[in-house]
Amino acid sequence: MTCYVDMFIMTRYIFVTGGVVSGLGxxxxxxxxxxxxxxxxxxxxxxxxxxxxxxxxxxxxxxxHGEVWVTEDGGEIDQDLGHYERFMDITLSKDxxxxxxxxxxxxxxxxxxxxxxxxxxxxxxxxxxxxxxxIYRVSRKSGADFTLVEIGGVxxxxxxxxxxxxxxxxRMEHPGKVLFVHVAYVPILKSLGEMKTxxxxxxxxxxxxxxxQPDFIVxxxxxxxxxxxxxxxxxxxxxxxxxxxxxxxxxxxxxxxxIFDKMGFGDRILEKFGLKSVxxxxxxxxxxVDVLKNSNKIVRVGIVGKxxxxxxxxxxxxxxxxxxxxxxxxxxxxxxxxxxxxxxMDIEKDPSLLRMLDSVDCVIIPGGFGARGxxxxxxxxxxxxERRIPLLGLCYGFQLxxxxxxxxxxxxxxxxxxxxxxxxxxxVITILPEQEKLLVESRYGGTMRLGAHKVIIKRGTLxxxxxxxxxxYERFRHRxxxxxxxVDLLESHGFIFSGMSEDGIKQMGELRRDLHPFFIGSxxxxxxxSRPLKPNPLxxxxxxxxxxxx
Ligand code: GLN
Numbered sequence: 001m002t003c004y005v006d007m008f009i010m011t012r013y014i015f016v017t018g019g020v021v022s023g024l025g026x027x028x029x030x031x032x033x034x035x036x037x038x039x040x041x042x043x044x045x046x047x048x049x050x051x052x053x054x055x056x057x058x059x060x061x062x063x064x065h066g067e068v069w070v071t072e073d074g075g076e077i078d079q080d081l082g083h084y085e086r087f088m089d090i091t092l093s094k095d096x097x098x099x100x101x102x103x104x105x106x107x108x109x110x111x112x113x114x115x116x117x118x119x120x121x122x123x124x125x126x127x128x129x130x131x132x133x134x135i136y137r138v139s140r141k142s143g144a145d146f147t148l149v150e151i152g153g154v155x156x157x158x159x160x161x162x163x164x165x166x167x168x169x170x171r172m173e174h175p176g177k178v179l180f181v182h183v184a185y186v187p188i189l190k191s192l193g194e195m196k197t198x199x200x201x202x203x204x205x206x207x208x209x210x211x212x213q214p215d216f217i218v219x220x221x222x223x224x225x226x227x228x229x230x231x232x233x234x235x236x237x238x239x240x241x242x243x244x245x246x247x248x249x250x251x252x253x254x255x256x257x258x259i260f261d262k263m264g265f266g267d268r269i270l271e272k273f274g275l276k277s278v279x280x281x282x283x284x285x286x287x288x289v290d291v292l293k294n295s296n297k298i299v300r301v302g303i304v305g306k307x308x309x310x311x312x313x314x315x316x317x318x319x320x321x322x323x324x325x326x327x328x329x330x331x332x333x334x335x336x337x338x339x340x341x342x343x344x345m346d347i348e349k350d351p352s353l354l355r356m357l358d359s360v361d362c363v364i365i366p367g368g369f370g371a372r373g374x375x376x377x378x379x380x381x382x383x384x385x386e387r388r389i390p391l392l393g394l395c396y397g398f399q400l401x402x403x404x405x406x407x408x409x410x411x412x413x414x415x416x417x418x419x420x421x422x423x424x425x426x427x428v429i430t431i432l433p434e435q436e437k438l439l440v441e442s443r444y445g446g447t448m449r450l451g452a453h454k455v456i457i458k459r460g461t462l463x464x465x466x467x468x469x470x471x472x473y474e475r476f477r478h479r480x481x482x483x484x485x486x487v488d489l490l491e492s493h494g495f496i497f498s499g500m501s502e503d504g505i506k507q508m509g510e511l512r513r514d515l516h517p518f519f520i521g522s523x524x525x526x527x528x529x530s531r532p533l534k535p536n537p538l539x540x541x542x543x544x545x546x547x548x549x550x
Contacts, residue, residue: 011139012177012273015167016150017214019184019203024220026183027080028253030150031087033181035257035285036266037146038088041278045142046084047096047135048077050152051159055101056094058446066317070475070528071096074451080150082321082528087257089531095138100159103130123162131166155182156206168211179272182207182214183247186221186229195221197229197236204237215272216265217244224248243268252292254532258282288331288532295336299547301326302340302360304347304380306373316341322366322394325530329539335547344376354383361546362390362518365397367477367525371420378404385511390518392542395478398509398521399429402482405495405511419480428486432505435479448479455507455524461498462520463508466541474507474524481523482506499523518545 016030027048034044054060057068058076069082075094085092107130111121119126139147151167153160171178184200200219207214217239219225225233225246234241245265250256260266261282270277307318316323316339323339330337340360347353357363363384365377377397381404384391393401399417406415406428414421417429431439438447452473457464482490487497487506494515499508499522511519522538530536535543544550 011144011147012179012275013135013139013170013174014146014148014179014181014269016148016181016183017164017167017207017212018151018154019156019182019207020154020199021185022152022154024183024185025247025253026150026152027083028087028256029181029183029218029220029247030080030148031083032256032260033265033269034084034088034146034148035282036260037269039257039261039282039285040266040270040280042145042275043143044088044146044148045090045096045139045144046081046088046092046148046150047098047138048080048084048150048152049160049163050078050097050099051157051163052099053101053104054099055105055445056097056099058448059444067320068477069321070450070477070525072452072475074446076446076448076450076477078152079317079320080152082324084148085528086324086531087254089534093138095134095141098131098134098163100162103127103134103162106130106134124165127162128166128169131163132170135166135170155203155210161210164207164210164212171212176273179215179269180207180212181216181218183218183220186219186225188222195223195225195229197233200233201236204239214239215243216268218247219244220247222249252289254285254292255289258286258289284533291331291334292327292336295331295334297335297547298338299330299333299335299362299543300338300340300360301330301543301546302342302357302363303366304342304344304363304377305366306344306368306376308341308343319366321525321527321530322364325527325536325539326364326543328530328532329535329543331532332535332540333543333547335543337543342380344373344380347376347379348373351379354379357383357389358387360389362392362542364542365391365393365400365521367395367397369396369419374400374417374420378407382408385516385519388516390542390546391516391520392538393521394527395476395523395525398523399480399482401519401521402428402490402495402509405490405493406486409495410489410493417480426486428483428490429480430483431479432481439479448477450477451475453501453507453524455499455522456502457508458496458498458500461496462510462513462518462541463498466520466537468537474522474526475528476507476524478523482509517549518542 018026037044056076057078067079069077069079071094073093077097151163184203188195230244326337377400406412412426415426415428416424418427455472494512497506497509507523526536526538
């Protein structure tokens, strides 16, 4: 069964490992390397390895793990896949995310089916073979010139050791086809005012102890690496000074490929593989970054959500794709966005906070789950509707727009979603019929209505004006829907369902234009298809309307 050496290997592999601490932005660094290679005329695909035992990210808490990215084929994945899709403008599948859960599930399933008959199934070679085969399969299927593989976590963790071991074996099996980029933290100690390289030295030592000599080091820190520190890192790690790059904190992360490019990172990678640049063009990208950095036209965007808080820290990470989509749309119209994050639970405690919405140009109500913070979101929706502030509701945001309208315009005061109130007399949002059974059986993982589905758009609506198409495809992740029994009543009061699925699920809704000039929501998540140079039409229209009233 061991066909783990890919005899027809055409693709080159670049592994990205992490050192010292997690949360260094390896995803952005990996995506930036991919962008550099693309700009030189090569095709690139990318795989993210998450060493946790969850099968996928679908059941992880947003405040703990950030956003769940949804792939076109319905995978619920770590947000790094979002960076890859955005930076490289590529479409990835759920197989581009490997977890320990997926690997072990597959090994155990094979063992039960007798695929290893007579053998003792062991971490090495059976688990490592499974990892390598998975990487080979995905990269062969994509047919790209380069496969980037980002190994989550930090070198020295117990849980990623088998992935690092598999990567080590791959380099041995394919000399000249596999490179390692090690991303490590270089802290600047406040008390000394000095950048310290010792943590990098130690993490490279750790990497070498498991048999991996990095080819490149990316020193991630608040500031730039200077020559003195570069020389020191080089001396202790055996990495040529020319192959040590700096990734300082950036106001606009999209600038990183440009910085790497200037430092010659792309050329050095090609050189090591013995390849030539086929092209070189980052000009459009550079213009996009320039607007986000330097435009003096500002659009103010309010996001009313509930996944901001982790302990005492306030993090908008759970809404990263929404935030990035706003940036793409704003830049497209020549604007730089400024965000106001409003916690819907705070609104519930102190409704006067709603006045904060007077100082934004538009409001977004993003997706979510469960009862917490729902009333605060409904209050924000009402505020925006009554004051004609442009509003975009996404998934749960869209469902709550329907609840708010049913309560405050139609007069069904107890209207609700059955996600929050199972016994409401007016369940304007109810569970999708096929989902009910899944929840009764506690089958939570990977069972929502997921991935890309067709949306048929009604002519003569705002949605049609925005998309200018009869049908589009967007990505979904939900269990509940607009209750078909209430559609006529809602429509008779001026709520228009402007997008549906082929089997009748209401997928977009808006207010009649005489009631509100820009009040629109989608059951899907447009944030998953927005790209830096190709903003999603819904975000683009929101920003355009917010800045020009058109
Ligand atoms: N909780 C809602 C549902 O399951 C909305 C989901 C979301 O916002 N992604 O339908």
